[in-house]
Amino acid sequence: MKTILYNGKIYIEREQFAEAVLIEDGFIKKVGLSEDILKEEQCEAIDCEGKTVIPGLNDSHMHLLMLGESMWQVSIGDCTSINEIIDRCKEFIVREPEKVKHGIHAVGWNQDLFTDEKRCPTRDDLDKISTDIPIALERVCGHILTTNTKAIEMLGIDGNSPQWEGGTFELGEDGYPNGLFTENACNYVKAIFPDFTVKEREEMLSRAMDYAVAHGVTSVQSNDIGTSVLDVPTYFNMFHRFYDEGKGLLRYRHQVCFNNLNDFKEYIEEGEYVKGKYDEDSWLTLGPLKLFKDGSLGARTAMMKHEYYDEPGNYGIEWISNEDMKQYCDLALKANMQVVTHVIGDAAIEQTVNCYEKAFVNGKNLLRHALVHCQITDRPLLERIAKLEIPVMYQPIFLDYDMHAVESRCGKELSSTSYAFKTMVELGGHVSYGTDCPVESCNPFPNIYSAVTRKDSVGYPEGGFYPEECVDVYEAIDAYTIGSAYAEFMENKKGRIKEGYYADLVILNKDIFTVDKMEIKDILPVLTMVGGKIVYKR
Template sequence: MIHRLLLAVSAALLAGCGTAPDTPDTETQTAAADGRLTIYTGGTIYTGLDTPETVEAVTVDAAGRIVGTAPPLSQDWSEDEVRIISLDGAVMYPGFVDGHAHLLGIGQRELSLDLTGTASVADLVSRVEAEADTVPADAIIAGRGWIETGWPEERMPSAADLDAAVGDRIVILGRSDGHALVASSAALEAAGIDETTPDPAGGKIERDETGRATGILIDNAMSPVWALLAEPSEDDIRRAYIEGAKVYVSRGWTGVHNMSVPPEHAEILADLDAEGLMPLRLWNAYDKSGAGIAAEHAFETDTITNRAVKLYMDGALGSRGALLMEPYSDRPDTSGLSLLEPEGLKAQMRNADKAGYQLAIHAIGDLANHRIIEAFDAGGYTEAKRWRIEHTQILDPADIQRIADLGLIASMQPSHAIGDLKFAPARLGMERLDGAYAWQDLLDAGAVIVGGSDAPVEVGSPLIEYYAAVVRKDLEGLSGKGWHPEQAISRTSALELFTSAAAYASFMETDLGTIEAGKIADFTVFDRDLLTVAEENILDAKPVMTVVQGEIVWQQAD
């Protein structure tokens, strides 16, 4: 349940209706419960349909359902029957949904040391030194968000870098992709990691020429170091979710496909919703220990769906954990990490099939993706499962048509391409880029693609994701060799990634994804037309209003 708070905007009402108040009052706050209709009009409204593509207005009932999209605006409505919300020339779309994000991590990023945008090893050290001055001397310094791509040092940070800055303090800094970290020597020692520690299954301890750990830990090797941090309290978890949701509705997202949720958070999220503190619509994919919740649809509300389990096949490309068919071009001693072997994957698929929950399977490397395709095909599963490959980044071109034919859903994050392609040529070589971030080829094959951000790995902006999908250039408008501009998609296709495709991938296409009678009123409003504005101006757009189930959950301040 979302507590209803309709913020009236200045608008000329229809004949005989007077003028709407500029600020909320008691009447406005309780309006949704009084049975009146709400009409959004006064701007461009994209339906997400072929016909009509746009409408003049959309009418929503008190239950948050769309009544129609072409009310008789000449009718002499009374204040007892209708309330008008003016778009003031802005542009409304079906609600934008982030098809892959980590809401807890988004909130934690807002509340902790955020290393996003760190420009060099030296900059990272400087930020750590500044943080050390603000916390007690015995406190662990922890943060996340660095990525070494483009750093002048042309390397990852090391324990030695951190030691030089803060001595024997415990420092743990996660890479932006969440699949690697750098730890200080004190952190390594506290975690029991030294030159004699073997690499764990599905993980790697990076070492120097003498065999000593450098401080870089990849995937499953990170666990002992992260374990040094105290488990967050329930209040910490609540704060992070609340903060993450606030940020997301302010950016124009109406929903999130929320990945890798710990099962113990299911009740917390339901409680937040009941308290009116979770304005987003959530589709949750739980850790595999939460399979029971997904199978039973436990702790669901009218805006929270619990039906999926998240699995991991491999790591990330940047930290060379993505599982490849052939060795890395810039590190021929490794082909990445297998976090789930084929027989284990088949067993997980059988479990999901029997229990009836959805699978969302992380796969970045071409071999990881291929193993999912092979297991799905061998099991005789069909598109009715709507099982998803999360990321689907690097594909053997021969597997692209198979994804479409089998009915696997490609859950992809456009911003990964405009960031990863700065280092992907080095990791993969030019030839393997033919199957990398292949959005248009997948669409041409008939596959369903869901668009997401993978925040907090990326910023988590619908505008950046939309821009990346249609422009396929970095945020400065640049591209380079291997970027494959032919894989950019149309404006309409990009809109579908975040609206109708997201609805389909969550089994909600009868309720969400387009603006038409009978569907739930989830709307995103921006100040300009993303389908026609010059590509260099897409990133200049600003959110104006976010509506979830007929309620204005965020609105731009005057």
């Protein structure tokens, strides 16, 4: 099957464009002028009508299955007050009695966006929703959640209970847990809710893929197994079956978490890592080990060298010790496996870089161990990351919220060298973009807008937040395509509209290279193609 896209503005690389592309058997065979490509016979021809065509966008770190789960549950992400959360959950209980018979677990609230009290909800608030079923509502970052009293009772804890390693639960003035849990303690709360069925998870995955391809995402590097789902063999099998049955709409690369070293060791010695079958050019691939070093800036649990300016004495929370991380990296080295680690605070980043460097191959980062988020940095740390060729998986869209909080938490000097998208490029670092969806929407265009303008969704501040770190559109698209491909060792097959590369591409409704920068966030695809197959058409 041959397909031609012609009469387009087809992005090749910086300031280079073509008019047409020939696609055959899922690969790009030729790129050039319309009149030349149209000489090919027995082809389906698609007129781009002068529209811009870019490579398919590749989210280098997100949680696709979690996106599907969030679409299945009560939506609280846009709530502007605790009372609105309460009302919306009450309405959901009435509307979806089957979905809440074992309780409510949803994600998305952000106290900094509340228009009245800018505080975290507590058990007293959630008890107004129900005292009969457990309720756990996660903050948008996923690093802090709040519960009602029923959930606390099911956990069997009180004010005298010991804290869990790597996380905390807070006590109220009465000495009883007030419903707020942080970091690893959140996992104990989530464990009281029965898991969804595999069939329900498949439906969630399908919904999430529909949304992603409708917004131009053709590849995801997704951390679901070990986070959203803990029954590792069952859900590896689910993904295999889903793709074997032709239900997959995009390319999916696993980023896999483990609760302990023994589980990881079993995985690399006799589990999916050695027994899983992934054919060459498969849309489903097996990727790196995913670790968590710290928490989030919004929850003040990111690990900082300096105490939080707005919470003296707080340096954040360490999820994994340096010794445990070393053991994970040593095992990964023996298995020839990449490691990617969630790091937000400068202390977490530095300690992770130290650990990575000790696990390099002959002094080089041949396994491409990467930093996910890498938000709070100073200049020496940026230079070290670039020099060691440690890839950085940035989420520019985080600035939409973080620009309003980072200076109060970290101070202006450190803020000026953080979210350093431009500097990392100038230093020659390997940069990719993602969204950490569903922490943010996986729609890539608001993400590109954030990288290019460094403004929030309403255009604040006028000149951009530390505008010297603004990238241009070429740099942003390259980070989202060839940069993300590099992060998964696919830069020779993915991320460019080039002969021999996968026919993953997107036709846009506006020219992203010439449109007013404020309009970038509103761009949408008119057609999304993966492996030469049209997976979305508007």
